[in-house]
Amino acid sequence: MKKLKAEEARALVRGLLGKDVDVRLNKGRNKIRHYKGTLSEVHSHVFVIRLRDDIFDRISCSYTDLICGELQIKPQA
DSSP, X not given: OOOOOHHHHHHHHHHTTTSXXXXXXXXXXXXXXXXXXXXXXXXXXXXXXXXXXXXXXXXXEEHHHHHHTSEEEEEOO
16 A cells, blocks of 8 residues: 555545445554444544444544554445
8 A cells, every 4th residue: 555645644534434434453563453334523633433343332543543554444345
């Protein structure tokens, strides 16, 4: 995956607002979590994904996570 710039990351997330997404989150030390949910909120520095079928009901992520590659987000097929 190519490196994103800040505005590209924000545009990507804004385009997915309200859509179902697959999320891959690298939590470090070989801990990778996969989530399915809906991108529910977009703010200036973070965005919120409402999860389905998980212990937690939502996660908040920063655009920095997306730019650094710790977070991968794509629309569900």
